[in-house]
Amino acid sequence: MPDSALLEISNLHVTFAVGRRRIPAVQGVSLSLRSGGVLGLVGESGCGKSVTSLAVMALLEKDTASVEGSVRLEERELIGLPYKEMNRLRGSRMSMVFQEPMTCLNPVLTIGQQIEEVLQVHQNLTKRGARDLCVRMLAKVGLPDPERVAKSYPHRLSGGQRQRAMIASALCCKPVLLIADEPTTALDVTVQSQVLALLQELQSELGTAILFISHDLGVIAQMADRVAVMYAGRVVEQGSTAELYANPLHPYTRGLLASRTRLDDLGSSAGRRLPSIQGNVPSPDQLPEGCSFGPRCQYCDGRCQRGMPELTDEGEGHLVRCIRAREIA
Amino acid sequence: MTQGISGASITRKARASREVYSPGRIAWRKLRSNKLAMFGMIFLTLLIIAVLLAPVLATHDRDAIEMFSMDKPPTEKFILGTDSIGRDVYSRLLYGGQISLGVGLAAVLLQVTIGVTLGAIAGYIGGAADAIIMRLVDMILCFPFYVIAISMAAVFGGSALNIIIIIGVLSWTGVCRIVRAQVLSLRSREFTEAARALGLTPLEIIRSHMLPNCVSPIVVNATLGMASAILTEAGLSFLGMGVTPPQPSWGNMLSAAQNITALQHYWWQWLPPGLLVFMTVLCVNFLGDGMRDALDPRTRQAKE
Amino acid sequence: MVKYVLKRILVAVPVFFGITFCVFALVMSMPGDPFSGMLDPSMTAEYKRRLLEQYGLNDPFLVQYGKWLVRVIHGDLGYSTAYKSRVLDIIGARIGNTALLGGVSLIISTLIGIPAGVSVAMRRNSLLDAGMTIFCFFGVSVPAFFMGMLLILLFGMTLKWLPISGMVVAGANNVGVAYALDVARHMVMPAIVLSLLNVASFMRYTRSSVIDVLSQDYIRTARSNGIPRRSLVSRHILKNALIPIITVVSLQIPSMLSGALLTETVFVWPGVGQLNYQAVLNRDYQLIMGIVLVLALVTLLVNIIADICYAVVDPRIRYS
Numbered sequence: 001m002p003d004s005a006l007l008e009i010s011n012l013h014v015t016f017a018v019g020r021r022r023i024p025a026v027q028g029v030s031l032s033l034r035s036g037g038v039l040g041l042v043g044e045s046g047c048g049k050s051v052t053s054l055a056v057m058a059l060l061e062k063d064t065a066s067v068e069g070s071v072r073l074e075e076r077e078l079i080g081l082p083y084k085e086m087n088r089l090r091g092s093r094m095s096m097v098f099q100e101p102m103t104c105l106n107p108v109l110t111i112g113q114q115i116e117e118v119l120q121v122h123q124n125l126t127k128r129g130a131r132d133l134c135v136r137m138l139a140k141v142g143l144p145d146p147e148r149v150a151k152s153y154p155h156r157l158s159g160g161q162r163q164r165a166m167i168a169s170a171l172c173c174k175p176v177l178l179i180a181d182e183p184t185t186a187l188d189v190t191v192q193s194q195v196l197a198l199l200q201e202l203q204s205e206l207g208t209a210i211l212f213i214s215h216d217l218g219v220i221a222q223m224a225d226r227v228a229v230m231y232a233g234r235v236v237e238q239g240s241t242a243e244l245y246a247n248p249l250h251p252y253t254r255g256l257l258a259s260r261t262r263l264d265d266l267g268s269s270a271g272r273r274l275p276s277i278q279g280n281v282p283s284p285d286q287l288p289e290g291c292s293f294g295p296r297c298q299y300c301d302g303r304c305q306r307g308m309p310e311l312t313d314e315g316e317g318h319l320v321r322c323i324r325a326r327e328i329a
Numbered sequence: 330m331t332q333g334i335s336g337a338s339i340t341r342k343a344r345a346s347r348e349v350y351s352p353g354r355i356a357w358r359k360l361r362s363n364k365l366a367m368f369g370m371i372f373l374t375l376l377i378i379a380v381l382l383a384p385v386l387a388t389h390d391r392d393a394i395e396m397f398s399m400d401k402p403p404t405e406k407f408i409l410g411t412d413s414i415g416r417d418v419y420s421r422l423l424y425g426g427q428i429s430l431g432v433g434l435a436a437v438l439l440q441v442t443i444g445v446t447l448g449a450i451a452g453y454i455g456g457a458a459d460a461i462i463m464r465l466v467d468m469i470l471c472f473p474f475y476v477i478a479i480s481m482a483a484v485f486g487g488s489a490l491n492i493i494i495i496i497g498v499l500s501w502t503g504v505c506r507i508v509r510a511q512v513l514s515l516r517s518r519e520f521t522e523a524a525r526a527l528g529l530t531p532l533e534i535i536r537s538h539m540l541p542n543c544v545s546p547i548v549v550n551a552t553l554g555m556a557s558a559i560l561t562e563a564g565l566s567f568l569g570m571g572v573t574p575p576q577p578s579w580g581n582m583l584s585a586a587q588n589i590t591a592l593q594h595y596w597w598q599w600l601p602p603g604l605l606v607f608m609t610v611l612c613v614n615f616l617g618d619g620m621r622d623a624l625d626p627r628t629r630q631a632k633e
Numbered sequence: 634m635v636k637y638v639l640k641r642i643l644v645a646v647p648v649f650f651g652i653t654f655c656v657f658a659l660v661m662s663m664p665g666d667p668f669s670g671m672l673d674p675s676m677t678a679e680y681k682r683r684l685l686e687q688y689g690l691n692d693p694f695l696v697q698y699g700k701w702l703v704r705v706i707h708g709d710l711g712y713s714t715a716y717k718s719r720v721l722d723i724i725g726a727r728i729g730n731t732a733l734l735g736g737v738s739l740i741i742s743t744l745i746g747i748p749a750g751v752s753v754a755m756r757r758n759s760l761l762d763a764g765m766t767i768f769c770f771f772g773v774s775v776p777a778f779f780m781g782m783l784l785i786l787l788f789g790m791t792l793k794w795l796p797i798s799g800m801v802v803a804g805a806n807n808v809g810v811a812y813a814l815d816v817a818r819h820m821v822m823p824a825i826v827l828s829l830l831n832v833a834s835f836m837r838y839t840r841s842s843v844i845d846v847l848s849q850d851y852i853r854t855a856r857s858n859g860i861p862r863r864s865l866v867s868r869h870i871l872k873n874a875l876i877p878i879i880t881v882v883s884l885q886i887p888s889m890l891s892g893a894l895l896t897e898t899v900f901v902w903p904g905v906g907q908l909n910y911q912a913v914l915n916r917d918y919q920l921i922m923g924i925v926l927v928l929a930l931v932t933l934l935v936n937i938i939a940d941i942c943y944a945v946v947d948p949r950i951r952y953s
């Protein structure tokens with residue numbers, strides 16, 4: 001492991017205030033991402049993975065969400081950074097691609113206007129320089145006729161094209177970190193694989209590190225070199241992709257992996273039900289006592305309810321938050 | 330053992346949350362936590378009670394004239410003084426409230442009836458009927474409200490009934506659009522097909538399957554419509570084109586202030602009805618706005 | 634775009650006929666025959682009878698409507714018995730005053746209401762927001778004439794700062810700047826009354842429109858790209874939020890013309906609204922219907938223009 005990571009999240013807590021209630025959405029998440037690496041963040045919806053990424057980008061509403069802990073990008077603390085300085089980093093050193101390409105682009109500005117503005121804000125470019133760079137960027141993300149695309153309004157483009165345009169705007173200033181939050185979930189399957197391939201290609205070309213968020217283990221396996229599994233606001237297991245997929249330790253990770261449909265299963269398991277995890281992710285304000293996965297866990301016993309297990313290293317950076325991980329392995 | 334306990338506590342929590350999240354209850358809880366809406370509701374309730382009890386609470390006969398007590402300031406005998414021909418202002422305010430609130434309510438009922446009927450026809454039948462009704466809506470929206478209302482009042486004569494009809498006929502467009510949109514979006518859905526296959530008549534389908542879906546926007550629209558109906562009645566009666574004396578309404582009592590002497594020296598003749606119109610409309614608006622927030626599924630999601 | 638404009642005008646055609654038909658039906662239901670007002674009252678009874686026959690008083694209803702409409706299109710809106718003059722001329726003499734009062738208060742309320750709405754939307758749930766919300770409720774709930782009378786009592790009678798009625802000091806015969814100042818002094822109170830309601834409704838609409846835009850995904854995208862606050866507000870938020878506000882402002886024009894009736898009457902402002910009230914008092918039916926027709930057609934025109942503006946601003950319509 002390199003001694004200084006590009007992105008170092010440690011003990012991040014995010015609490016939402018809704019009326020008088022306080023809802024802990026992220027509780028003590030620590031992650032690190034090396035320069036040029038791809039960290040996959042996986043979990044069911046509502047487990048806090050998107051909130052984590054929004055906290056890193058300081059995109060949470062200040063009056064409803066309180067963020068504590070530390071987020072360091074290139075050794076610079078981001079939590080508590082003034083708005084203006086944060087804005088200088090966003091879009092230039094770190095940027096983000098979101099899930100919904102249909103709604104994430106401004107409908108009343110052309111694609112060109114939106115990308116050129118990012119370029120002009122962060123780089124000392126003339127209007128023409130920004131325009132040229134924008135068109136080159138649109139060509140780079142594989143959009144045909146980039147000149148025309150630049151002059152188009154978002155509603156004229158297809159979902160896949162818009163997501164390519166989103167990627168172009170996120171990467172136009174060559175950031176060191178890209179956060180991709182379910183970037184392909186809303187796309188058709190064929191388009192999905194094209195966009196993933198594009199991301200991989202750009203990642204290796206620009207050397208951008210990616211924090212890749214998805215609920216889809218298959219996509220994560222394809223993209224990431226390390227994986228962190230989140231459940232109910234906490235990281236429950238973390239390790240290199242190969243190790244974690246081959247040797248899942250946490251019952252939740254096992255459940256996730258078991259509930260995937262696999263092509264080669266379909267023949268042999270005809271008539272058998274696809275294994276699934278019982279129950280739902282608990283609401284963050286109604287967490288059970290002890291291990292929050294307890295109520296859904298087939299291995300849960302009295303010890304699991306005495307307190308939240310610690311994240312422990314089971315060797316070679318494979319971390320797991322389960323006191324019975326060794327026993328049930 | 331421990332598992333059993335935790336299981337029970339989870340189901341208890343689940344049950345509790347199910348109770349809390351029933352839509353009607355959330356709406357009511359949100360409305361109750363809205364201070365302005367609650368203030369409006371309490372004020373209006375008290376006002377309605379007072380106005381209904383007018384025969385009991387009034388100290389004088391509605392139209393009784395005290396020959397030598399014109400323009401008298403408030404005294405023990407006349408709590409809010411007398412008007413220019415010696416009638417008790419306080420008693421007339423109570424009876425005037427019956428007219429003002431009654432006209433508002435009746436006008437709203439009329440506009441909802443017209444709006445629901447035409448909206449349902451436009452949405453369900455579609456085609457030419459829809460085109461005609463929607464152009465009718467466009468047309469009515471082109472007439473400046475007071476201008477057409479006062480002109481209609483001039484042609485048909487001013488009276489409480491005519492005011493109700495004028496407001497009703499000119500204000501149904503909002504409800505009509507709501508109902509039309511809802512019926513239109515539900516018409517092509519499977520359950521409508523199924524209901525039709527079961528032999529339900531269009532009327533039954535609309536009444537039992539479509540209208541329940543737009544009750545909340547209609548209620549909100551009607552409440553806010555009531556506020557403007559009360560304002561309209563007051564405005565027309567103020568101009569002498571509405572409720573005609575001796576029948577009192579807050580609007581025609583206010584027209585006392587058109588007299589410069591009364592405006593300057595006899596505040597008790599016009600300030601109380603003016604404040605009552607203002608407070609009533611304000612409270613209806615508070616309530617209507619609160620109901621919109623409470624019933625709007627978007628804000629419900631955002632806040633829960 | 635051209636197709637959209639043509640379509641919009643095409644939709645307005647039946648509305649035009651509907652409006653004129655409604656007014657004609659009202660004309661027909663008025664006391665007296667609908668054409669007597671269109672004739673010069675000084676002519677002899679025999680000549681009048683011949684003319685009426687020529688105008689086709691005995692024709693079927695729709696034929697009468699057709700003939701009436703043809704005259705209306707030629708600018709013949711009838712003859713006012715009270716003013717002894719052509720209806721169109723009387724309205725023409727007054728409409729400028731209404732446009733002046735209405736225009737000034739539309740500008741005032743836009744300049745106050747929209748920026749105020751934006752700024753409270755950006756500070757949602759603050760004390761300022763709560764205070765402004767209450768102010769808006771007051772603004773839409775206070776009867777215009779009541780408000781007008783309170784102002785007259787306070788500024789006109791008690792403090793004696795402002796004139797309480799009319800548009801100019803009677804008999805002053807000011808010209809140039811003095812005239813403009815005189816008119817301005819007379820306009821202060823009616824403009825305040827007429828603007829109050831609009832400021833309140835513009836502010837409410839702007840606030841909810843901006844809040845709606847703020848929660849949109851593309852605003853989050855812009856923030857994630859480090860767009861500075863100023864550009865965020867002016868380019869990304871306002872451009873989207875103002876599109877629905879165009880409709881609101883244009884829809885406010887008929888309600889302004891309507892509110893002008895009460896306001897002009899209270900302040901005796903010599904505009905079309907006050908003329909309408911006078912006409913109603915005088916039972917001057919030709920004039921009443923002329924005013925209704927003119928104001929309705931003005932509104933129809935404004936709505937068409939607003940829809941076209943909307944299309945110009947919103948690329949989703951412009952290019953479809």
